[in-house]
Amino acid sequence: MAWFKKPQYATIKGPKPLEIPPGLWTRCDGCHQLIYNKELAANLKVCPKCKYHFRLSAFEWLNLLLEEGTYKEYDARIKPADPLGFVDSKKYTDRLKEDQEKTKLLEAVVTGEGLIGPFRTCIGAMDFSFRGGSMGSVVGEKITRLIEKAIQKKNPLVIISTSGGARMQEGVLSLMQMAKTSAAIGRLNKASLPYISILTNPTTGGVAASFASLGDIIISEPQAVIGFAGARVIEQTIRQKLPLHFQKSEFLLQHGFIDMIVERRNIKETIIKILEIIS
Amino acid sequence: MNGDLDFEKPITEIEKRIKELRNFAKGKRIDFTKEIGELERKARQLKKEVFSSLTAWQRTQLARHLKRPTTLDYIGMLFEDFIELHGDRSFGDDRALIGGLAKLDGEGIVVIGHQKGKDTRENIARNFGMAHPEGYRKALRLMKFAQKFSKPVICFIDTPGAYPGLEAEERGQFEAIARNLRDMSQVYTPIIVIVIGEGGSGGALGIGIGDKILMMENAVYFVCTPEACSAILWRDSAKADVAAEASWITAPALFKLGIIDEIVPEPSGGAHRDPGLAAQELKKAVLKNLGLIKNINKDELLQMRYEKFRKMGVFTEEIETTESRKL
Ligand SMILES: [Zn+2]
Numbered sequence: 001m002a003w004f005k006k007p008q009y010a011t012i013k014g015p016k017p018l019e020i021p022p023g024l025w026t027r028c029d030g031c032h033q034l035i036y037n038k039e040l041a042a043n044l045k046v047c048p049k050c051k052y053h054f055r056l057s058a059f060e061w062l063n064l065l066l067e068e069g070t071y072k073e074y075d076a077r078i079k080p081a082d083p084l085g086f087v088d089s090k091k092y093t094d095r096l097k098e099d100q101e102k103t104k105l106l107e108a109v110v111t112g113e114g115l116i117g118p119f120r121t122c123i124g125a126m127d128f129s130f131r132g133g134s135m136g137s138v139v140g141e142k143i144t145r146l147i148e149k150a151i152q153k154k155n156p157l158v159i160i161s162t163s164g165g166a167r168m169q170e171g172v173l174s175l176m177q178m179a180k181t182s183a184a185i186g187r188l189n190k191a192s193l194p195y196i197s198i199l200t201n202p203t204t205g206g207v208a209a210s211f212a213s214l215g216d217i218i219i220s221e222p223q224a225v226i227g228f229a230g231a232r233v234i235e236q237t238i239r240q241k242l243p244l245h246f247q248k249s250e251f252l253l254q255h256g257f258i259d260m261i262v263e264r265r266n267i268k269e270t271i272i273k274i275l276e277i278i279s
Numbered sequence: 280m281n282g283d284l285d286f287e288k289p290i291t292e293i294e295k296r297i298k299e300l301r302n303f304a305k306g307k308r309i310d311f312t313k314e315i316g317e318l319e320r321k322a323r324q325l326k327k328e329v330f331s332s333l334t335a336w337q338r339t340q341l342a343r344h345l346k347r348p349t350t351l352d353y354i355g356m357l358f359e360d361f362i363e364l365h366g367d368r369s370f371g372d373d374r375a376l377i378g379g380l381a382k383l384d385g386e387g388i389v390v391i392g393h394q395k396g397k398d399t400r401e402n403i404a405r406n407f408g409m410a411h412p413e414g415y416r417k418a419l420r421l422m423k424f425a426q427k428f429s430k431p432v433i434c435f436i437d438t439p440g441a442y443p444g445l446e447a448e449e450r451g452q453f454e455a456i457a458r459n460l461r462d463m464s465q466v467y468t469p470i471i472v473i474v475i476g477e478g479g480s481g482g483a484l485g486i487g488i489g490d491k492i493l494m495m496e497n498a499v500y501f502v503c504t505p506e507a508c509s510a511i512l513w514r515d516s517a518k519a520d521v522a523a524e525a526s527w528i529t530a531p532a533l534f535k536l537g538i539i540d541e542i543v544p545e546p547s548g549g550a551h552r553d554p555g556l557a558a559q560e561l562k563k564a565v566l567k568n569l570g571l572i573k574n575i576n577k578d579e580l581l582q583m584r585y586e587k588f589r590k591m592g593v594f595t596e597e598i599e600t601t602e603s604r605k606l
Contacts, residue, residue: 075596083536083593084527088512137592144589166480166502168512171527172538175480175502176591179488182460183585190465206502208453209481214461228452228481229443233507237443247448257451 018045018060028052030223044264053201053221053264057103058110058127061160065123065268066114073112075145080107080138084171092169099130107138108163111146113155117272119279122150125160126207135207136167140177143211147184150193156275157188157195161212165205178210185214194278196271199226199249199258217274218258219267220249226258282345286329286337290548293322326547333497335529336520339505341497342476343439346551348558350377350392350435353475356558357565358383358390364424367416370450375406375442376414376486378421383433384566389425391418391486392435395476408477409442412455415485419459422466431469431569434486439504441482456485463488464584467577471568473543473561474498474530475550490584491568492538494530495561496545500538501528538591541568 020041025034030052040047044064045054056064062071086092100106108130113122124146126133135143143159150157167174188195197215199208201224209228220226227247235242245251252258262270283291297318304311333341341347354361358381365372378391393410396402418434425432441452463470463486470489478487478500494500503511505523510516527533530542543564550557572580 077597079595079597081593081595084525086525088522088525089514137594141592141594168503168508168526170502170593171536172500172502172533173536173592175484176538176588178457178481178484179460179464179588180591182457183464183488183588186461186464187585189461204453206481209456209485210460211457213451213454213457226453227448228441228456229448233443234445234448238445240445242445246445255449255451257454 018056018063026054029054046264051222051263053223055128055162055201056264057129058105058125058160061125062110062112062114062123064264065116065158065160065271067117071112071114073110074149075111075142076106078107078138078142080136082169083137083173084169086169086171088169095131095169103127103129105130107142108133108135109139109142111142113149113153116158116268116275119272119275120153120155121158121275122146122153122155123158123160126162128162128164128202131167132164133162133207134164134167134174135177135210136170136174137177139167140174140180143177143181144184147181147188147211150195151188151191154191154193156193156279158198158271159195159211159215160198160200161203161207162200163203163205163207163212165207175206178206181211182214185211194275196274198267200224202226204228204230204247213257219260219262219270220252220258221264221267222249222261224249226252284337284340284344287548290322290325290329293318293325297322330548334520335499335523335526335532336505338497338529339477339499339519339523341549341551342499344549344551345397347476348550348554349397350394350437350475352554353435353558353561354381354390354392356555357562358388359385361390364421365417367413367420369416370413371411373406373411373414373417374404375408375438376410376418378418380430383562383569387428387430389421389430389432390435391421391432392475393438393483393486395437406442408438409440409479410438410482410485411442411444411447412450412452415441415455415459418486419462422463422468422470426466426468429468431471431573432466432489433565434470434472434489436472436474436478436483436487436500437476438479438482439477440479441485456481459485460488464588465581467581469569469572469575469580470584471565471572473565474500474539475561479504488584488588490572490580490587491540493541493543493561493564493568494533494539495543495550495557496530497549498530499523499528500530500533501526 018041021037028047031050109126111124199220361381363379393408395408396405472489472492474494505519508522509518546553546556
């Protein structure tokens with residue numbers, strides 16, 4: 001018996017092109033060549049020359065994966081607080097305000113539901129532009145609620161992760177979000193609902209060491225950095241040069257920690273195929 | 280004395296003089312009772328001054344004190360018949376994260392904890408209490424063992440963090456920790472967690488999910504070491520004291536935030552000044568907390584554990600309106 005409903009019909013469309021970035025061209029971080037922005041957008045922000053995957057915003061990901069007009073956002077009004085009254089060279093509240101203005105987001109993750117092909121899915125997408133995708137109380141709470149919604153609605157779960165780690169300005173409260181989200185995944189497992197985790201560049205620290213690596217199936221984009229500790233910290237600790245593909249998705253695939261590396265244009269189709277098989 | 284912290288030195292100095300005077304007075308006809316009494320009064324006064332107003336950074340130093348009781352010290356003082364169990368049944372045995380069986384007042388328990396060394400040689404053997412993935416996997420194996428035989432689990436946290444190394448990454452440090460977080464939330468046997476020294480980030484949390492979280496008075500628990508926090512957020516590695524204060528890492532601060540359930544008092548000047556007394560207090564706290572949870576049925580225990588972590592986090596939320604953002 002299927003744990004979630006298999007839809008009656010399927011209308012699968014390919015991914016839509018993305019919004020064109022401002023300006024005429026962008027220099028590729030991978031091959032350092034110039035790419036026309038129109039070409040980049042049409043190619044889902046993947047370098048046509050070297051296949052370097054540029055970062056997508058949370059909403060770009062939702063656009064890429066969900067059928068038009070099917071998205072409904074959850075918990076859109078949760079805002080970060082400043083529980084420690086944290087001030088370093090700047091106030092935490094000021095840093096939050098800056099990123100909220102810059103990204104038009106309230107926090108580093110957007111959650112909701114929508115159709116991926118024929119499948120009604122609970123979906124979350126993180127945004128690296130907001131505090132480096134770091135996980136504080138809001139990210140932990142929204143991800144946990146998303147998982148609980150998937151259980152309640154018997155929907156499959158898809159999360160697109162990108163994160164530099166924990167939100168240091170929220171102290172141990174941010175650490176505890178790892179516990180909270182992972183415990184929720186434990187409940188999702190008990191309910192036999194599928195969780196497909198998509199890792200994008202970079203997914204490290206507390207997010208890597210919690211819900212992001214607990215997918216039933218873990219898919220990564222090519223060349224994404226995935227790991228627990230930062231490469232620089234490791235180099236300083238062990239005082240030796242790290243291997244060429246260290247912590248890249250290719251390295252993780254080789255060591256058995258992800259199921260597959262999938263290029264951006266094929267991710268949606270891959271999710272649909274998987275859900276068709278297991279539903 | 281070797282390993283003394285700067286703010287401990289005046290106290291150690293007076294204590295040394297008291298000892299000398301006592302030895303000198305032995306077998307002599309001169310009475311030094313008054314002088315010794317005076318010095319002891321001074322020592323008490325000084326201890327009170329220094330230790331009643333410790334900063335977060337001073338507590339961090341106490342938590343890392345080379346003479347501070349370690350997991351094995353507490354195991355020896357709290358339990359009987361300890362039998363160490365080794366290996367994750369997959370790759371190897373991690374000497375930085377140990378575990379085994381023991382008795383607590385005659386009752387069987389499973390004990391797990393990070394193990395630091397007391398000198399350089401020991402610390403190298405113990406990798407400074409920084410575990411590899413096999414350590415976390417061994418810990419999980421022992422917890423499932425405890426579940427199978429309905430024995431409570433006691434976890435001692437004392438680590439600067441999970442080891443940041445090439446092989447640790449190759450063997451999936453992040454996966455090992457994540458799996459423990461998920462599975463510890465489902466292990467249906469009582470779990471008591473005690474932060475005895477340093478609670479270093481994910482490396483601490485990897486054995487830190489439980490029904491009761493206790494913390495020794497001078498222990499610290501952080502998402503990022505004060506040194507690293509200072510280097511990253513202040514771009515200045517010399518601001519560790521400021522970073523420690525700002526990050527709410529001490530037991531009183533974390534109690535206030537609702538992260539821990541109880542602060543276990545330490546002898547004046549820290550657990551290393553009287554390990555026996557520290558162990559006595561800890562045993563009392565463990566027995567009390569175990570008594571509170573050991574008879575709760577499985578489902579309720581797991582529900583309570585889920586809710587315990589579920590409510591951690593601080594944010595604001597406006598009432599949801601019907602409008603939702605369009606893509
Ligand atoms: Zn390129």
